[in-house]
Amino acid sequence: MPAHWMGAENIAFLIYPRFTALDMVGPHYMLTSLMGATTHVVAKTRDPVASDTGLVFTPSASFEDCPADLDILCVPGGTLGTLAAMEDDATLRFLKARGARAKFVTSVCTGSLLLGAAGLLEGYKATSHWMTKPLLPVFGAEPAPGRMVRDRNRITGGGVTAGIDFGLALVGALRDRTYAEGVQLLAEYAPEPPFDAGTPERAPAEVKAILDAMMADFIVQARRTGTAAFARAQAL
């Protein structure tokens, strides 16, 4: 085995009430394939945390126990849960502290709004779920094209399933192509989506209109909550 296949990364995934489990579990699968790495699932306390679809996770660390120096900090998204997390000063303080020192500061889906609220995307190109991408300038971030956007040590992924692509790409960057291909083969990651509606450009207009209507209130609320959190976080 090539020596560089063994590492020693400290990786932390933030979880919080009503986060989207797949945003986290996709990259978690990929990153826990890194031999020698240690992965933490971190929440405000060690109490169980319920996802937006009712999956209940027990964190492996609280904000207090989480190592100060992380190689990868990864923040999954959620809908109303993400807004509530933005309103929580302890969460913003945790993100500011770990984000200032982490080698890679990353997010999946609306997790970028949380990074943004904590001031971690100011002056960076970034992405988010397609619905919340227009909100990035609220945090001083510049929306950029791509399912995954890297700007220096910030890596942000698009909605939900983008976390799988992001995680696998990061495995390739941290080990090498052969290693990542092994992980891809183990995950049998040769996707065959049964429909072709995964982006606003490719989805039928009718489908996009339904989601836009469904999420309109959330977007208004996210802009308001995000603006306030970003202002408040600067003083934390």
Added chain:
Amino acid sequence: MPAHWMGAENIAFLIYPRFTALDMVGPHYMLTSLMGATTHVVAKTRDPVASDTGLVFTPSASFEDCPADLDILCVPGGTLGTLAAMEDDATLRFLKARGARAKFVTSVCTGSLLLGAAGLLEGYKATSHWMTKPLLPVFGAEPAPGRMVRDRNRITGGGVTAGIDFGLALVGALRDRTYAEGVQLLAEYAPEPPFDAGTPERAPAEVKAILDAMMADFIVQARRTGTAAFARAQAL
């Protein structure tokens, strides 16, 4: 909203020690999008269950509390954890009882070995993780091509990430195409794998050889454990 977009399905995911979380969380994301459906995460007891990558889940139901009549029973895979589950009579008994009555009996990845051990794939075409697919005849099942194989009410998916395609396809079958396209767009499911090694045919020979060597002992053990479990389960 079309009336048929609202349903009333009872869905249960089995979890067990060292299962692969992504096998479950992928289709769980998709199936919990079914308006009106109730989703259970079922384990032997209500105690927390750790996945093979160390994610800790609290089940929502034990074998005893799980409804007798399910619309969808879904069994995720795992590696050594799946073999241990095959050796557990309570798990086999649960699968036999719920599988005999469920409208759809489904699996992702090596979850098909558990269905097989419980006698639920006898006489059915099925698939599994590409590495364990050759073991299906042990259970009287016939390996069939495809990332997802449906034979009457049995639906089996390939390795890990195949669960996402399977889940979305099932949403389409249970509601309609427009509904499923909405879910796909919400999940931003327009995958862009950073490498092209997701099947044994597409992966470089070197990469496949590494995994074959890594898993050789497991395959031998899975055949032995599967054969014994299948014989034992008939009498349960």
